[in-house]
Amino acid sequence: MASLPSQRSKGNSGTVSEVSPVPIPIMKTISRHYFGEEETKNVDIISADGDHRGFYIDIIENIEETYGMFVWPCSIALAEYVWQQRARFSGTTVVELGSGTSLPGFVAAKVGSSIVMTDNSDKLEVLDNIRATCELNKVKCEVMGLTWGKWDAPIFNLNPQIVLGADVFYDNKDFDDLFATVTFLLQQSPGSVFITTYHNRSGHHRINFLILKWGLKCEKLLDVFCFMPSHKAANLHGSIQLAEITLNVQNFLM
Numbered sequence: 358m359a360s361l362p363s364q365r366s367k368g369n370s371g372t373v374s375e376v377s378p379v380p381i382p383i384m385k386t387i388s389r390h391y392f393g394e395e396e397t398k399n400v401d402i403i404s405a406d407g408d409h410r411g412f413y414i415d416i417i418e419n420i421e422e423t424y425g426m427f428v429w430p431c432s433i434a435l436a437e438y439v440w441q442q443r444a445r446f447s448g449t450t451v452v453e454l455g456s457g458t459s460l461p462g463f464v465a466a467k468v469g470s471s472i473v474m475t476d477n478s479d480k481l482e483v484l485d486n487i488r489a490t491c492e493l494n495k496v497k498c499e500v501m502g503l504t505w506g507k508w509d510a511p512i513f514n515l516n517p518q519i520v521l522g523a524d525v526f527y528d529n530k531d532f533d534d535l536f537a538t539v540t541f542l543l544q545q546s547p548g549s550v551f552i553t554t555y556h557n558r559s560g561h562h563r564i565n566f567l568i569l570k571w572g573l574k575c576e577k578l579l580d581v582f583c584f585m586p587s588h589k590a591a592n593l594h595g596s597i598q599l600a601e602i603t604l605n606v607q608n609f610l611m
């Protein structure tokens with residue numbers, strides 16, 4: 358693998374000695390994401406009937422594309438879907454898996470969901486970043502370490518009506534663990550649904566195979582470009598699908 362040459366300096370003796378490279382901190386930024394009417398660009402507007410007309414969410418992220426510290430396109434698509442389906446999210450309990458910067462979770466919180474945002478228990482930086490973003494947006498939410506396929510005590514207290522996951526079909530080796538956690542959560546709350554957005558690179562066939570394997574079924578499959586507003590779609594690349602997945606109750610009746 359190619360690597361940068363290590364930095365070298367001259368010691369007092371005139372010989373050249375090795376010094377360890379100083380780690381360069383990754384630059385952070387705040388990106389602003391708008392939902393709803395254009396004229397609501399700088400304010401949070403709720404109409405007289407209590408319905409949101411629009412708001413924005415500020416997300417703290419890394420400038421570089423880093424796994425859980427960057428707003429991935431799937432997250433932008435899922436957040437827009439939550440906004441468009443806000444009546445369905447109001448008053449519901451929601452858990453987001455592999456939240457990363459958690460844009461869909463923040464939209465759910467804004468439209469009235471009680472939300473638990475989760476990411477890998479080992480990724481303390483990611484979990485701290487979600488907490489900081491909660492404070493920045495003055496949004497009430499719970500942040501929890503949840504590693505897929507692991508059964509730590511807090512997961513047994515979760516009873517979500519909706520489970521969200523943006524770009525969580527990223528690494529093939531994690532798919533089975535992810536489905537184990539999703540199936541567990543869907544079993545915790547009868548009638549619940551897993552709503553996920555993923556790139557086609559993630560392997561349709563493998564996902565379909567795992568849906569069957571875990572006794573689930575796909576209720577809805579959309580190309581996200583069919584619901585994204587054109588100004589947001591223009592910034593998305595590749596083929597992104599949205600799927601709504603539920604327990605296949607027939608498997609449990611047999």
Ligand SMILES: C[S@@+](CC[C@H](N)C(=O)[O-])C[C@H]1O[C@@H](n2cnc3c(N)ncnc32)[C@H](O)[C@@H]1O
Binds near residue numbers: 427428455456483522
């Ligand atoms: C591609 S990023 C997507 C982040 C965010 N949902 C988005 O779309 O912007 C995948 C996320 O899944 C999390 N993740 C990966 N493996 C995981 C595991 N085994 N358990 C829990 N979270 C995991 C990563 O930490 C990361 O935040």
